[in-house]
Amino acid sequence: MPESLGSGGDNLPAIVPWFRENKRDLPWRREGFTPWGTLVSEFMLQQTPVVRVIPRLAEWLERWPTPASLAASPASDAVRAWDRLGYPRRALNLHACAVAITERHGGVVPSDVSELLALPGIGDYTARAIAAFAYGRRVPVVDTNVRRVLARAVEGLAEPWAPNAKRDLPLMEGQLPPDLDDARDTNAGAMELGALVCVARTPRCDVCPLADRCAWLLAGRPEHAGPKARTQKKYEGSDRQVRGLILRELRASDVPLTAAEVESVWGEPAQRDRALASLLRDGLVTGSADEGYSLPE
DNA sequence: TAATCGTGGAA
DNA sequence: TTTCCAAGATT
Incomplete structure (x- = not known):
């Protein structure tokens, strides 16, 4: 209803003076931070807390200061450098994103929301965050x-x-x-x-x-009406944990893991096979029982 | 649309 | 100890 007035709401702009006075000194708010830096930070911040992102972001940008530099490295390097930030498919997406930017945009991070949305790993939030914070788009x-x-x-x-x-x-x-x-x-x-x-x-x-x-x-801070949001499934003993353990072994190894080595990370065969199959499906792992398993090139 | 996908720190 | 939550994207 408020937007039907056409002139916009007036609640949130009161945040602006507060923000300018109280904002944290974060890396991506420094003068001269590049659009590529903003893009990398936004990938890392997808469901990962700021305090865990900051040190990894600095390492990443020192090693890969441009999209082209990351695109020139194998995806396995990206997955290893991602380490335990969580949701490792983001590392794969970020690498694929660097390749796409290098190939389709001349190595320059695009500023249009529609072009950003077309890149791997970039959705509604990340596309607009890059457009707004790296390029000043409204x-x-x-x-x-x-x-x-x-x-x-x-x-x-x-x-x-x-x-x-x-x-x-x-x-x-x-x-x-x-x-x-x-x-x-x-x-x-x-x-x-x-x-x-x-x-x-x-x-x-x-x-x-x-x-x-x-x-x-x-209104007096009324309680939440409606149904409660579904609680997150337990991590201990989950497929996620098994995937994490398999990837941990793969990151630590320079040579392909044997099937026996993969099997050693989890005792329950059906769950272990399910986790490995999903990693193969996601492209986070390549290989087979015969040739061994490794991170994707 | 809803489920899936890591990991760690704080309450 | 258990639960909650964290700058989401994908299928």
């Missing part, structure tokens, strides 16, 4: 932090809804002020607010710059 950037801020400050809900581009993007678009710098800082500030103040468990409404206008706070 596009809505909606991650889990922004969705939570929108849910509370604009919609008056305790918890965010599931990601939904048809809902998220117009809603945030309606909050962006006309000025490019203000729009960029509204995006970045909403993320920062969600990360530092409007957090999931115990929001710090006492220090929130939106306290005088937050729909949820003004």
Whole structure:
């Protein structure tokens, strides 16, 4: 309803002065940080906390300062350098993304959302984050932090809804002020607010710059209605853990692993076979029982 | 649409 | 100890 007015909402731009005063000093906010650096950081930040990304990002950019440099290395190097950041298919996607940028865009990270979306490993969030933060485009950037801020400050809900581009993007678009710098800082500030103040468990409404206008706070912080979000499946004993153990062995080895060596990482045959099969399907592992298993070239 | 995909730190 | 959560993408 607010966006039907055409002039946009007016809740979130109040974040801008707060953001400019309180933003963290993060690597990707340094002067001279490249679009490629932004792209790499966004891949690493997909479901991985900032504090774990920072050191790995620095190593990565020192080794691969351009898309072409990463594209010239085998994918196995990317998976090894990724180490235990989690979700190793992101390393594969990032490598494929570097190859595509080198081949299709002359080694220059594109600035158009539609071109970014066409690259491997880049979805609705990452495409707009690169366009907005690396190139200053006035596009809505909606991650889990922004969705939570929108849910509370604009919609008056305790918890965010599931990601939904048809809902998220117009809603945030309606909050962006006309000025490019203000729009960029509204995006970045909403993320920062969600990360530092409007957090999931115990929001710090006492220090929130939106306290005088937050729909949820003004309504008395009502409890979450509706069904609770599905709880994450346990990691111990999961296929994910087995995949992680197999990959850990592969990263540590310069030569292909024998089938017996792969089998040694997990006692239960059916689950171990399932994990290995899924790794082969994902392209994170190549080979066979006869020739041995290794990381992809 | 919903399930799947790592890993580690904090509550 | 267990649970929650973290700048999502893909199928």
